[in-house]
Amino acid sequence: MTTIRKKIIQTNAASIRLQALKTGTINQVLKHFAAALITHAPAILHANKKDLQQMDTGNPLYDRLLLTPDRLKAISGSIQKVTKLADPAGKVLEKRTLPNGLLLEKITTPIGVVAAIFESRPNVVADIAALCLKSRNACVLKGSRDAYHTNRAIVKVLHQVLKNHELPASLVLLLPPQREVVQELFTATKYIDVIIPRGSNSLIQYVRKNSLVPVIETGAGVCHVYVHSKADVQMAVSIVVNAKTSRPSVCNAMDTVLVDEAIAPVFLKELTTALQQEQVVLYADAASYQLLKGYPWLHKARKEDYYREFLSLACAVKIVKNEAAALQHIAEHGTKHSEAIVTNDKKTADLFLQLVDAAAVYHNASTRFTDGEEFGLGAEVGISTQKLHARGPFALEKLVTEKWVLRGKGQVR
Amino acid sequence: MTTIRKKIIQTNAASIRLQALKTGTINQVLKHFAAALITHAPAILHANKKDLQQMDTGNPLYDRLLLTPDRLKAISGSIQKVTKLADPAGKVLEKRTLPNGLLLEKITTPIGVVAAIFESRPNVVADIAALCLKSRNACVLKGSRDAYHTNRAIVKVLHQVLKNHELPASLVLLLPPQREVVQELFTATKYIDVIIPRGSNSLIQYVRKNSLVPVIETGAGVCHVYVHSKADVQMAVSIVVNAKTSRPSVCNAMDTVLVDEAIAPVFLKELTTALQQEQVVLYADAASYQLLKGYPWLHKARKEDYYREFLSLACAVKIVKNEAAALQHIAEHGTKHSEAIVTNDKKTADLFLQLVDAAAVYHNASTRFTDGEEFGLGAEVGISTQKLHARGPFALEKLVTEKWVLRGKGQVR
Numbered sequence: 001m002t003t004i005r006k007k008i009i010q011t012n013a014a015s016i017r018l019q020a021l022k023t024g025t026i027n028q029v030l031k032h033f034a035a036a037l038i039t040h041a042p043a044i045l046h047a048n049k050k051d052l053q054q055m056d057t058g059n060p061l062y063d064r065l066l067l068t069p070d071r072l073k074a075i076s077g078s079i080q081k082v083t084k085l086a087d088p089a090g091k092v093l094e095k096r097t098l099p100n101g102l103l104l105e106k107i108t109t110p111i112g113v114v115a116a117i118f119e120s121r122p123n124v125v126a127d128i129a130a131l132c133l134k135s136r137n138a139c140v141l142k143g144s145r146d147a148y149h150t151n152r153a154i155v156k157v158l159h160q161v162l163k164n165h166e167l168p169a170s171l172v173l174l175l176p177p178q179r180e181v182v183q184e185l186f187t188a189t190k191y192i193d194v195i196i197p198r199g200s201n202s203l204i205q206y207v208r209k210n211s212l213v214p215v216i217e218t219g220a221g222v223c224h225v226y227v228h229s230k231a232d233v234q235m236a237v238s239i240v241v242n243a244k245t246s247r248p249s250v251c252n253a254m255d256t257v258l259v260d261e262a263i264a265p266v267f268l269k270e271l272t273t274a275l276q277q278e279q280v281v282l283y284a285d286a287a288s289y290q291l292l293k294g295y296p297w298l299h300k301a302r303k304e305d306y307y308r309e310f311l312s313l314a315c316a317v318k319i320v321k322n323e324a325a326a327l328q329h330i331a332e333h334g335t336k337h338s339e340a341i342v343t344n345d346k347k348t349a350d351l352f353l354q355l356v357d358a359a360a361v362y363h364n365a366s367t368r369f370t371d372g373e374e375f376g377l378g379a380e381v382g383i384s385t386q387k388l389h390a391r392g393p394f395a396l397e398k399l400v401t402e403k404w405v406l407r408g409k410g411q412v413r
Numbered sequence: 414m415t416t417i418r419k420k421i422i423q424t425n426a427a428s429i430r431l432q433a434l435k436t437g438t439i440n441q442v443l444k445h446f447a448a449a450l451i452t453h454a455p456a457i458l459h460a461n462k463k464d465l466q467q468m469d470t471g472n473p474l475y476d477r478l479l480l481t482p483d484r485l486k487a488i489s490g491s492i493q494k495v496t497k498l499a500d501p502a503g504k505v506l507e508k509r510t511l512p513n514g515l516l517l518e519k520i521t522t523p524i525g526v527v528a529a530i531f532e533s534r535p536n537v538v539a540d541i542a543a544l545c546l547k548s549r550n551a552c553v554l555k556g557s558r559d560a561y562h563t564n565r566a567i568v569k570v571l572h573q574v575l576k577n578h579e580l581p582a583s584l585v586l587l588l589p590p591q592r593e594v595v596q597e598l599f600t601a602t603k604y605i606d607v608i609i610p611r612g613s614n615s616l617i618q619y620v621r622k623n624s625l626v627p628v629i630e631t632g633a634g635v636c637h638v639y640v641h642s643k644a645d646v647q648m649a650v651s652i653v654v655n656a657k658t659s660r661p662s663v664c665n666a667m668d669t670v671l672v673d674e675a676i677a678p679v680f681l682k683e684l685t686t687a688l689q690q691e692q693v694v695l696y697a698d699a700a701s702y703q704l705l706k707g708y709p710w711l712h713k714a715r716k717e718d719y720y721r722e723f724l725s726l727a728c729a730v731k732i733v734k735n736e737a738a739a740l741q742h743i744a745e746h747g748t749k750h751s752e753a754i755v756t757n758d759k760k761t762a763d764l765f766l767q768l769v770d771a772a773a774v775y776h777n778a779s780t781r782f783t784d785g786e787e788f789g790l791g792a793e794v795g796i797s798t799q800k801l802h803a804r805g806p807f808a809l810e811k812l813v814t815e816k817w818v819l820r821g822k823g824q825v826r
Contacts, residue, residue: 016744019768096789102778104788111800112770193800208625214801215627235823242825331429353818355432357525365515365821374826375517375817376509387524387606387814388627388802401800404788405766408778410648412655413787 004184007173008140012113012191014168015138019110025165027083030130032161034079037126040157041072047153048122051146064120065147075123078379079130085378088135088400103407108400110136112193115185116381117142117207119199122150127379129158129172135399138171140185140192144199145177186211193401196394198382201309216390218382220309221251221337223367226326226352227267228343229260235364236342237270242366243340245278249311251383252338252360252370256306256316258326264319265291281314288317306333323348327355334358336385338367359385359392417597421553423583425526425604428551430580432523438578440496443543445574447492450539453570454485460566461535464559477533478560488536491792492543498791501548501813516820521813523549525606528598529794530555530620532612535563540792542571542585548812551584553598553605557612558590599624606814609807611795614722629803631795633722634664634750636780639739639765640680641756642673648777649755650683655779656753658691662724664796665751665773665783669719669729671739677732678704694727701730719746736761740768747771749798751780772798772805 018026037044048067055062094106114137118124125143132139143151151174159169175181185195189212197207201220208215225243227236243254259267268288272295275282283301284292292298305316306329320326330339340362341352349363360370370392372380377395384390390398431439450457461480468475507519527550531537538556545552556564564587572582588594598608602625610620614633621628638656640649656667672680681701685708688695696714697705705711718729719742733739743752753775754765762776773783783805785793790808797803803811 016768098787098789102782212621214799216801232823238823238825246826349820353820355429358816360817360819363820365819365824366826368826369515369819369824370817374511376511386627388629391815392817402804403771404773404783404805406773406778406782407762407766407776410645410651411778411782412651413659413779413781 002184004175004181005188007170008113008184008188008191010168010170011138011140011173014170015110015113017167018133018136018138018171021136023087026134026136029161029165029167030079030083030134032164033126033130033158034076034083036157036161037072037076037079037154040153041069044072044150044153044157045069047149050149055146061120061146065122065150067122067150071123075126078123078127081378082130082134082396085134085396088397091400093402100411101409102411105405107403107405109403111399111401113138113140113191114399115140115142115192115195115213117182117185117195117197117199117203119144119203120147122147122154124198125151125154125174126158128381129155131379131381131396131399133171135396137399138173140173140175142175142182142185143177148177182207183210186213189213196381216382216384216388216394217386218394219251219337219385220335221253221370221383221385222255222307222309222333222335223252223338223340224256224258224326224330224334225254225340225342225367226320226323226330227257227259227263228323228326228341228345228348229262230345230348231263231267231342232344233263233267233270236267237274239340239342239364239366240271241274241278243368244275244280244315245313246366246368248313250368251309252367253311254315254340254367255308255310256318256333258318258320258329259288260323260326261287261319261321264288268292268317278313283314283316285318287319291319292317309335323352327352330356330358336387337383338362338370340365340367359383415597417588417594418601420583420586421526421597421601421604423581424551424553424586427581427583428523428526431546431549431551431584434549436500439547439549442574442578442580443492443496443547445577446539446543446571447489447496449570449574450485450489450492450567453566454482457485457563457566457570458482460562463562468559474533474559478535478563480535480563484536488539491536491540494791495543495547495809498547498809501810504813506815513824514822515824518818520816520818522816524812524814526551526553526604527812528553528555528605528608528626530595530598530608530610530612530616532557532616533560535560535567537611538564538567538587539571541794542568544792544794544809544812546584548809550812551586553586553588555588555595555598556590561590595620596623599626602626609794629795629797629801629807630799631807632664632750632798633748634666634783634796634798635668635720635722635746635748636665636751636753637669637671637739637743637747638667638753638755638780639733639736639743640670640672640676641736641739641754641758641761642675643758643761644673644676644680644755645757646676646680646683649680650687652753652755652777652779653684654687654691656781657688657693657728658726659779659781661726663781664722665780666724667728667753667780668721668723669731669742669746671731671733671742672701673736673739674700674732674734677701681705681730691726696727696729698731700732704732705730722748736765740765743769743771749800750796751775751783753778753780772796
């Protein structure tokens, strides 16, 4: 047995220690963790410097990896917030007495051991550990090599807090950043209950393909805003601009704008005025290309551009005949993440909200709201684009499973 | 593209037709299906005869495969029951107005396309198709070669009913029984939302290992009854006998009885008197072997016997020191299916119910109750032994996913 496997087994064995822990106790642990991150800021920032030294300052990941006292305060504050969220475990979801007298309850319980594989950003390790502990799950964390010293320093602080509360450090296991250790996760079906990959699409596909442990994908978002013929043009422009430009690097940013041909000339004219200021690059289909002529960052769209998650100040444009064509385009090109319609016609909006198959569907609002905090759920492990267990923001409330508890007086069948 | 893939794509495209279907309409379809199974009984029984002719009458699967007019009536009745269950789709799970004025709702929606891979029994094809249609899911069904003519005859009846309601037959796709077609399911991540293997452990492991589509395991049950030192001996005997002998071939039957050493001599004596009548074979650890000497069907247990799902009139026996030892044994050997404790000590019972990690945990009742009908949920697709999405009976209520629906007035972030 490998050392890694042994550690995973220890984490699994320790997980039972969390099951009976009271809400107040776990909140105390998290409060101390939040405070300790500030007390130990020098050590953490020092470790972060080590990581940064190994990265080229021109690397786009450099800023994501960089910790400052302020950023560390934000991480600490985010853990404080988790202490204020409702306890997801121990909720009675159903309760009834069966005809034979058995008292049946369905109760939320911790999942057990949650594994997360993630890239760069140092807040992720603290966030996921805090969410797992709050929901009474042990966790196995595998960050990227780039952030290893930082992650290790943060987890070291947490281990000390756990020990102070007489809880085993093995409840939070940080794995070394070698890719080989991931294989140990994938085959540990007996000891790990779920694996959550958070990061690039290639990471997610790799995990999906190789893991025997159930996976919750927190996937890529190819998101659309559909501007219907009965849209308020000003509102449509404002939503599209926001969905594309407010934070282009995130999964809920818009990738393609679809516009009804009836409204296209007016809408595209207004839109380009706004997008021009942000120098947004447009990939346009033949019909919209004609209307957009003269726009300085214009390209002809290739078929594959409609499958792209741009993650930058660029988007695709397509003119559609009607709502049926828009729905069809989204069904083919969307990734079931976030989809919006802008229209003043309630019937069309309702049809869109019902028929579009996505985690979050919007009428007259920006796709950018798909987010745990925005939805009032608190921090999230990621945005799930699959349909089982968690869909959309995968937040604290979904870090539990269910258990059927039956109390009898000797009933047999 | 293969013919099978084309058909799967058709099924996916058709699935949208179900989304807007009213509860009353789908119940009508199912009622007609139930009635048509009786009207077309001769054709179905004829097809069943064809399947049976290819099987040796001595094969233990022969009786499972055999359809009679009465069994067909039972299948029809089971579909009638599905029409009476509450509609799982369209339930508003959450509803609130966000601080920015967005109206947020979380609503249950159909999963989309559900694939099931199953073995022998002809009721499965009708049950799963009915549950999927009721929950507005299209389905892709792959039965065993043994039952192919029967399955095809049943699906043919359903296709005619769908056509009579102007619904596409492609909503229910029955695949040919070649194993190769399963590969098409495993890679159809864009068109199939979940695969449910229902059958032997080797089938389930094969699907788990090879599918890129998320899988819900409906797995094997290595189930325990733990007789605590403060158990009512008569009750314990009655529960163990029922859990082992009432239907040994099913997953919720007991496989190992654990007994506290303090109560073991009395309990085992009473137990053997009862088990002897059923000729139950016992695999005993060293300590219980001594106490059981003279019992006619007694073996020494090997380590691996405690990992066995017997599915027959046989079980393992082990004497444990106390509840901690029992919990540890179950954690190591259980499959997280159904676990029971017999005791009059409430505190020990509560500890057991909390700490045992299983889909269903019982105090003073038989493990045999883990079943959708028994729990009041109706027919089930299987018993899930995993922790995500559905745990325990995977019934109609879980054949849905969730969708976040947001209605705004132009909100941007």
